[in-house]
Amino acid sequence: MAQIGYTDTPFIQGSTYRVHDAARPQPRVVTPGTFSTQTRPGLPPSDAVVLFDGASLDGWLSCKDGGPAGWKVGGGCMQVVPGTGSIRTRAEFGSCQLHVEFAEPKVVKGESQGRGNSGVFLMRRYEVQVLDCYQNPTYSDGTTGAIYGQFPPLVNACRQPGEWSCYDIVWEAPVFDGDRLAKPAFLTVMLNGLILHNRQELLGPTQHRALAKYEPHPARDALELQDHGDLVRFRNIWYRPLTAYDQA
Ligand code: MG
Numbered sequence: 001m002a003q004i005g006y007t008d009t010p011f012i013q014g015s016t017y018r019v020h021d022a023a024r025p026q027p028r029v030v031t032p033g034t035f036s037t038q039t040r041p042g043l044p045p046s047d048a049v050v051l052f053d054g055a056s057l058d059g060w061l062s063c064k065d066g067g068p069a070g071w072k073v074g075g076g077c078m079q080v081v082p083g084t085g086s087i088r089t090r091a092e093f094g095s096c097q098l099h100v101e102f103a104e105p106k107v108v109k110g111e112s113q114g115r116g117n118s119g120v121f122l123m124r125r126y127e128v129q130v131l132d133c134y135q136n137p138t139y140s141d142g143t144t145g146a147i148y149g150q151f152p153p154l155v156n157a158c159r160q161p162g163e164w165s166c167y168d169i170v171w172e173a174p175v176f177d178g179d180r181l182a183k184p185a186f187l188t189v190m191l192n193g194l195i196l197h198n199r200q201e202l203l204g205p206t207q208h209r210a211l212a213k214y215e216p217h218p219a220r221d222a223l224e225l226q227d228h229g230d231l232v233r234f235r236n237i238w239y240r241p242l243t244a245y246d247q248a
Pocket of ligand 1: 117119127130226228
């Protein structure tokens with residue numbers, strides 16, 4: 001077998017490896033998933049943790065009382081049942097790559113924040129807004145894909161009501177050292193393949209009509225989806241823990 005890499009090249013700055021180092025570990029092999037279409041969700045990658053597969057809400061709990069999630073499942077998706085409350089995963093996790101697909105109600109109702117409102121809450125605290133902003137103006141830090149109350153998305157990448165949209169999110173959880181914030185949270189968000197936030201530093205947990213401020217919380221927590229009274233649907237929800245390349 002031909003030699004792979006080199007043993008006589010200079011060391012990379014700040015690294016114990018040489019340029020093209022023959023001994024540097026190989027990246028883990030992961031089988032990629034497939035893309036979704038409007039009629040069919042794609043397959044998750046082989047190392048994803050599936051949070052919702054379209055068939056069951058067993059992995060989810062009601063935020064109201066910790067009992068079974070009250071939303072309905074059918075046709076390969078879940079739908080908000082207004083008044084039953086937000087739902088959360090049983091799974092608790094920190095930094096991750098997150099995939100979430102959602103569809104706004106085809107029957108358009110309400111305006112501004114009242115049209116197709118829901119939300120993807122990382123660690124139950126940090127909201128990426130879900131809203132129908134297809135020809136529906138609202139305050140910009142509350143539009144679809146906004147880091148709610150802090151940062152508007154770079155673009156409005158909404159599809160028409162009733163169509164499936166897709167969030168791909170990189171979540172870097174904040175790190176606390178006792179009561180002190182050691183590292184803030186960062187969010188990278190893509191909507192339908194368009195970048196909305198490029199490693200945006202967050203100011204703290206989501207607030208309504210108030211300033212964000214970090215408060216210490218556990219290193220892992222659940223993913224939450226918001227019941228804001230609108231008939232928003234979700235499908236194909238999975239995450240991959242964010243690990244370094246040489247970690248298992
Ligand atoms: Mg919301």
